Amino acid sequence: MLNPQGKKAIIIGSGIAGLSSAARLAAKGFEVLVFEKNDFYGGKLALHVQDGYSFDMGPSIFTQPFVLEDLFTYCGKRFSDYFSYQNLQINTHNFFNDGTEILAYKGKANFVAEIKKKLDIDTSRLESYLLEAERMYNDIGKIFLDEHIHDLKTWTTARIPKALKALKWQYLMKSMHDYHTQKLQHPKLVQMFDRFATYNGSNPYEAPAMLSMIAHLEMNEGAYYPKGGMISIPNAVYQLCVDMGVQFHFNSKVESIITEEGKTEGIIANGKIFFADVIVTNSDVFYTYYDLLADKEKGEQIRQMERSTSAMIFYWGVNKEYKQLGLHNLFFSDNYKEEFDYVSKLQQPYHDPTIYINITSKMEPEHAPTGCENWFVFVNKPAVIDAHEDDVTATIKQHTIAKLSRMLGEDIAPHIVTEHTLTPTSIQSRTNSYLGALYGTSSNNRMAAFKRHSNVSSRYKGLYFAGGSVHPGGGIPLCLRSAKLAVEKILAD
Numbered sequence: 001m002l003n004p005q006g007k008k009a010i011i012i013g014s015g016i017a018g019l020s021s022a023a024r025l026a027a028k029g030f031e032v033l034v035f036e037k038n039d040f041y042g043g044k045l046a047l048h049v050q051d052g053y054s055f056d057m058g059p060s061i062f063t064q065p066f067v068l069e070d071l072f073t074y075c076g077k078r079f080s081d082y083f084s085y086q087n088l089q090i091n092t093h094n095f096f097n098d099g100t101e102i103l104a105y106k107g108k109a110n111f112v113a114e115i116k117k118k119l120d121i122d123t124s125r126l127e128s129y130l131l132e133a134e135r136m137y138n139d140i141g142k143i144f145l146d147e148h149i150h151d152l153k154t155w156t157t158a159r160i161p162k163a164l165k166a167l168k169w170q171y172l173m174k175s176m177h178d179y180h181t182q183k184l185q186h187p188k189l190v191q192m193f194d195r196f197a198t199y200n201g202s203n204p205y206e207a208p209a210m211l212s213m214i215a216h217l218e219m220n221e222g223a224y225y226p227k228g229g230m231i232s233i234p235n236a237v238y239q240l241c242v243d244m245g246v247q248f249h250f251n252s253k254v255e256s257i258i259t260e261e262g263k264t265e266g267i268i269a270n271g272k273i274f275f276a277d278v279i280v281t282n283s284d285v286f287y288t289y290y291d292l293l294a295d296k297e298k299g300e301q302i303r304q305m306e307r308s309t310s311a312m313i314f315y316w317g318v319n320k321e322y323k324q325l326g327l328h329n330l331f332f333s334d335n336y337k338e339e340f341d342y343v344s345k346l347q348q349p350y351h352d353p354t355i356y357i358n359i360t361s362k363m364e365p366e367h368a369p370t371g372c373e374n375w376f377v378f379v380n381k382p383a384v385i386d387a388h389e390d391d392v393t394a395t396i397k398q399h400t401i402a403k404l405s406r407m408l409g410e411d412i413a414p415h416i417v418t419e420h421t422l423t424p425t426s427i428q429s430r431t432n433s434y435l436g437a438l439y440g441t442s443s444n445n446r447m448a449a450f451k452r453h454s455n456v457s458s459r460y461k462g463l464y465f466a467g468g469s470v471h472p473g474g475g476i477p478l479c480l481r482s483a484k485l486a487v488e489k490i491l492a493d
């Protein structure tokens, strides 16, 4: 095992996994330098302020706060000194074209009661589905999220027989949608639960039923709201890094990783060489191989893998309050299958998109001027750089405004007083995420977890990976875990 004292670690990128890798390594005694190409930290977790409105630019749904807390505990710090959050009683407000509105309450009992009231169905199937999702997560899912699944020895531990016993053939062989149709039956419930595939940028008609464990995280464990909004997460972890002595170089794009005889020696940034004993790359795994290592062969291999979806996001300052909306709102399409065919196969805008709106001014009114709201409006889009992106953006905007106006009962266009947009191209250029994919590679394939790159390079000694494009995948709780796994590897090597 490497003795960290006096050893130097370089982190490429200050996304949430880069920041948490930095803090963990500093806690173990490494001298840590973070190189970030932007003039801000946080990567996809960023803030946009415009005309008195403030918007969380990327993630908006926060689950599993204990994973974040674990980072602070590891560093010997008190979590509550850096970060606070609250429970949400209602996870999402769900709106359907026929006027049905379903509140996804936190906790089984309240949600089941709401479904009984709104859909007038026997809810025993839903209750058993939620129980099964919990079991699936506890018995199988945790192995795929918390363990080094690319290591043979992981598969010889005591947890494996229990996981194998819990594994049903349909978790792998059925699509999430077919599984939901069989288990939940009611089309609205099926659609609500199919949507969880999008939490890692997958397609419920292709992704294996196993992904239905994602529902457990929000529906059983619950969603939370960080005080100050999602930007408070990177703010807290950045402050932790500073307190742990991590040094930051902003506006410092890493141009290449220097290797000698299959071992990393350091990096080049701003025309200078910086040497290090270990390197953790938080940059997309494709760019790391293709550009930073100029390893075109491995880069091409990774490029072939299917990406998770990207998105079109409109940040709209709205000059009125909509009382029927909450923090998280969903406006579903009538034909989810057709919508996914448009998004993933035809790669064209769909006329009736499913729209997600996040409004943090519902929690903290100061995020918008008095009597106004800050809308983060999200529509799924394939991870593709369109040749005519402006036209595509205009079409999606038109569909989005038409649909919301219809469902909210008034023309919303005159109420949009300020606007900013984020597209696959801007996601790619801001964060170096290949094709603007939100969650790295997709989980549509049942072997996706194994195909995803591990947290350590088998080609270059001294090179480690943390972030949404590597094991265990995208999303904040998973990125935090990837940093933990990468650091475990460093300490074990």
Ligand SMILES: Cc1cc2nc3c(=O)[nH]c(=O)nc-3n(C[C@H](O)[C@H](O)[C@H](O)COP(=O)(O)OP(=O)(O)OC[C@H]3O[C@@H](n4cnc5c(N)ncnc54)[C@H](O)[C@@H]3O)c2cc1C
Residues within 6 Å of the ligand: 012, 013, 014, 015, 016, 017, 018, 035, 036, 037, 038, 041, 042, 043, 044, 045, 057, 058, 059, 060, 061, 062, 252, 253, 254, 255, 282, 283, 284, 311, 313, 427, 430, 431, 432, 433, 438, 439, 466, 467, 468, 469, 473, 474, 475, 476, 477, 479
């Ligand atoms: C619109 C949107 C909505 C999302 N919604 C959710 C959600 O609700 N809940 C959730 O959990 N997750 C969500 N996600 C996913 C989540 O944001 C990501 O999985 C996670 O933030 C990725 O973190 P990361 O550590 O991989 O780094 P990233 O955020 O990808 O950042 C990588 C960093 O590395 C830097 N970098 C890259 N290359 C170099 C280089 N060569 N030199 C120097 N610096 C470099 C980049 O500038 C960037 O700062 C969403 C993402 C987006 C974009």
